[in-house]
Amino acid sequence: METTHDLFKKLKSFSEPELQTEILKHAKFLKANKGDILIKEGQYLNFLPIVIDGLLRVYQQNEDREILLYYVGPEQTCMMSLSSAYFDYYSTANGIAMEPSEILVLPAHLIAEWQLKYPSWNKFIINTYKSRYDELLNAFGSVAFKPIHVRVKEYLTEYVKNESSNKIPISHQTLANELGTTRVVISRILKQMEQEKLVKLYRGYIQLKV
Amino acid sequence: METTHDLFKKLKSFSEPELQTEILKHAKFLKANKGDILIKEGQYLNFLPIVIDGLLRVYQQNEDREILLYYVGPEQTCMMSLSSAYFDYYSTANGIAMEPSEILVLPAHLIAEWQLKYPSWNKFIINTYKSRYDELLNAFGSVAFKPIHVRVKEYLTEYVKNESSNKIPISHQTLANELGTTRVVISRILKQMEQEKLVKLYRGYIQLKV
DNA sequence: AATAGTGTGTATCAAAAGATACTTATCTCA
DNA sequence: TGAGATAAGTATCTTTTGATACACACTATT
Structure with missing residues (x-):
């Protein structure tokens, strides 16, 4: 098991001590094996997973084909889950563990609450949105224009x-x-x-x- | 000119009176003509535009071709500007007025400040991220998979x-x-x-x- | 009416991408 | 070692998409 010390050495984004305490209070830890499917298209999520160690692959599927959306590495969370958890909406993508992964799982309702209380949490959320959006935009431009x-x-x-x-x-x-x-x-x-x-x-x- | 009353009849997202006061205090109003280019790829933005009336078209360009990303209608803001303003980063898309438009312009630094103070503002920001992301994801899936x-x-x-x-x-x-x-x-x-x-x-x- | 600009129809050709099928090589593991 | 799974090479054919070129129709303006 992780000790407090070790955990927030890895999750550097959450610098505020109060936030750290809260996370430890509410989080569950999940170990995923390589190949475990964590998120399915159409599934409702009421939790937010933050990767501590390992790697998740998030992709869209269409009958026979699939296409990568992004990877979720340590210190990152998944856009799908975030949207889904925040807005009580179903996921529009699939997520699978590429490696044995260790994941911190938070109840969805805390996302919004903490955003108003903890600037570092807010920054983390916004950062996730921005960087995932940029990645997707990039991919979109490629698919649309490049052979x-x-x-x-x-x-x-x-x-x-x-x-x-x-x-x-x-x-x-x-x-x-x-x-x-x-x-x-x-x-x-x-x-x-x-x-x-x-x-x-x-x-x-x-x-x-x- | 807009009166307070009229303005927030249109911008229903901003329900908090204190937020309304702040907006009026800091906002500038901009009128754009049809065809006016408001955002260019590569440009740094230090403001956030919120459309009151009219319609903006946000698109990516690649040599001879272009492709639609999304429209920005009344009560909405533009993802590009948001990212750009929030993170002090240049825009990766172009924005043009499709109709004569009236736009509320806010200094970028307020975005983050207000997010911690005003839940309705926070919701607005997050909503923007989410819905734009979903739109883009949708478009991406289409381009990737559909003839x-x-x-x-x-x-x-x-x-x-x-x-x-x-x-x-x-x-x-x-x-x-x-x-x-x-x-x-x-x-x-x-x-x-x-x-x-x-x-x-x-x-x-x-x-x-x- | 002349003209320029925009919008549309369509033929021809070329390139990009995908579908299918079959072959060969390599790996794994019982 | 031998069977099955996975990885890769390649030929053939079709479909999709794009490029180019030209004709013609409509609109607006002078």
């Missing part, structure tokens, strides 16, 4: 930039899911990129050159 | 649903801009729909049947 081969390139370079390793451990199928297309399309594009010496392809990972 | 002819149909039926007239006064070119494609594509689809007896086409407007 897939460009989106593939951007995905890979973005990944490498964040991880500072040029090996991206992802299968063609998974990459297709991230970008909302099909495996064959991705394989074709990657092969083309390999011929242009932009990448090297291996089973299970892609090495970005340049 | 254009479906998006055209949905645009038209959505329009009719809101306006309760089955005549949609829009040119093919403008419709193309709304959906992020080109005029020829739209004309082609509409002609096809006409042959399927779904619409009747006229110069400058489209009549939706069914």
Whole structure:
């Protein structure tokens, strides 16, 4: 179990001592295994999950295809849950644990209450809205304007930039899911990129050159 | 000029008297003509515009094409401005007045201050984030998954649903801009729909049947 | 009436993306 | 080691979307 000390070392956003006390008073802790589905489209949520450790993947689904909305990492919460919890509305996306994750769970009604009491909480909420919105806007612009081969390139370079390793451990199928297309399309594009010496392809990972 | 009375008849979201006093104290009023560009991509905004009367169109641009993000009508504010003003960040979209509009303009720094003081203001802000996010998510899903002819149909039926007239006064070119494609594509689809007896086409407007 | 601007119809061609099907390689684990 | 699952390569075909070009109709203005 987390001690107070450890927890707020990780959740740096919540600096106010009173807020910390409140969180400890009301929060439950949840451990999710890799692959656990935490949020389903259409589901009503009356809680807000804040990731302590691990990674959640939030995506939309449409019959056979799916597309990534965003990841939720440590110190972050999920837009879907926030909207859903705040407005008593159902979720419009799915959330799944990508890694074994540890999650702090708060009752929904506290979101609004704390917003008026704790500036750092308010900032956290607004920050979540803003950054998720920006991400989505970005993705939207890409989908609307950029051909897939460009989106593939951007995905890979973005990944490498964040991880500072040029090996991206992802299968063609998974990459297709991230970008909302099909495996064959991705394989074709990657092969083309390999011929242009932009990448090297291996089973299970892609090495970005340049 | 607006009197207090008239103004808050229109801006029903701001119910608290103290908030109303504050708004009147700090707000400036702006009249925009049809076609006036109010927000440009890349621009820093240190104010928050709230529409009293009229309509703003917020869109993204990419070289030759553009795509609609959302409209801002009376009692609403613009997500771009909100993000931009709140976080001292530049706008990532463009805003143009579609009609002669009257706009209330507030200094950016008040957004955060009032959020802690006035629950109705806080609700307004959060509501803006949520509804804009939902709209965008919706649009994103459409662009990612739905072929254009479906998006055209949905645009038209959505329009009719809101306006309760089955005549949609829009040119093919403008419709193309709304959906992020080109005029020829739209004309082609509409002609096809006409042959399927779904619409009747006229110069400058489209009549939706069914 | 002449003209310019806008709106629409449509043909042709090209490119992008997706569907399907089959093959081969690699991994995992009983 | 052998079966099943997963990953990847590729060929073929179709559909969707976009680009370009041109014709024609309507509108507004002079």
